[in-house]
Amino acid sequence: MPDAADPAPMNAPSRRKFRREGEERRRQDLIEATLDCVAEYGLQGATLRTIALRAGVTAGLIRHYFPGKEELLQEAYSALVGRMTEQAKAALVMGDASPRQRLAAFVTANLNAPIIDARVFSLWATFLGRANADLTLAHAHREGYLGFRNEVEAVVAEVLAAEQRRPDASQLRHHAIAINAIIDGLWIEGCLAGEMFSPGELAAIGIKAVEAELGLAPLEHDPEK
């Protein structure tokens, strides 16, 4: 079978063989390669040549799909943020479950793989480190953060409503901010030092902390499940 990785069997000026891919596919591959390089080598190590090598193309091709490196990085970050918030929110769509169960499932989902992931954390931190200087990054993050917090606030409202409690807007906001912080903080700890925690431990800590924040009475013996 043909081996594409054959460097130069002939001394003739042989050109590299290639295949034409669809535009969407190539853009996707380039963005993924960019994220890989940023995660592994940082922004400084993510050069056009390294990215192209990872994507299996040559550097010149990048300029055919992106105006410049800047735009490639921005699109890569957008893709990352989109994937992260999408995954996080997906844990909330559970058909038949009590609000409290949904909240617990949400916390659990955010404190286990694949959301707890060293590569994603590396990307998150690397890009966010530039948020001060790059308004585009700052804006993209702000959007994602507020979206996430609003989701949290909505579930909190449901949970408290189910408990016959009527928090005002300010209390609701504070609960959402605190719970968001709990999840973020535990997420960071898990990503940076996952091996320090036993499986499920972070999620257990998170659920207890969140329920304490909301003043929910602890369940006695898990009545039905």
Place this chain on the structure above:
Amino acid sequence: MPDAADPAPMNAPSRRKFRREGEERRRQDLIEATLDCVAEYGLQGATLRTIALRAGVTAGLIRHYFPGKEELLQEAYSALVGRMTEQAKAALVMGDASPRQRLAAFVTANLNAPIIDARVFSLWATFLGRANADLTLAHAHREGYLGFRNEVEAVVAEVLAAEQRRPDASQLRHHAIAINAIIDGLWIEGCLAGEMFSPGELAAIGIKAVEAELGLAPLEHDPEK
């Protein structure tokens, strides 16, 4: 009076005037300039020439104090981590105060300036983004994190002891992890979007969340202060 910033008043091959500084002072200045450049331009923008310009010297001098750029960055990160943990722990040394008051003061100190600071966050995120690949960075962070968490755990133990409660080691550890996450999460929110919160709001949220985590009964009307 003599102006040191005069570029070249003569067409003669004039050399730049300079002053000899003490070794410690120069190293300190170079490290500070490095942190400034990393915070503003990221790791890729922190070039030797930019750093030297910021420090008011020429690029070649850096090699006189540091073996290479790598070592300069590592020392800069060590200095940053040292300063951060030092500041954070400093909030715990209060002579006459109840454990609960000390805990509240600790949370408050960590959720206000100068610990809530966009520049420091930028540095923290930028360096941590490389922790996956750079074992030196990972180790330095791990040390700082565990030190911080142990401080938290010690105060938590005091607070609970004052409340006649006897948590076991596992519970204590979980409390420390959760409280650490709360502080970290709120710290990030404050650094990234400080203007979204009114002054003292984050600290108030943090204190309430921490006390809820520990199951402390809320104070009624602040009895004495």
Place this chain on the structure above:
DNA sequence: AGGCTATTTATACACTTGCACAACAAGGCC
């Protein structure tokens, strides 16, 4: 004052980077 030494400057160099552009060929269309 005059020399000595170590700090500091300035220049050189090999290498990498992002970008521009010309040559080329893959694959659809007639």
Place this chain on the structure above:
DNA sequence: GGCCTTGTTGTGCAAGTGTATAAATAGCCT
């Protein structure tokens, strides 16, 4: 099959990078 579009390659270039090293001078010692 033969052509034509355009995705793709390869090369070149100017700017910038970290490092090496020689030249200069600031400030102390006597």
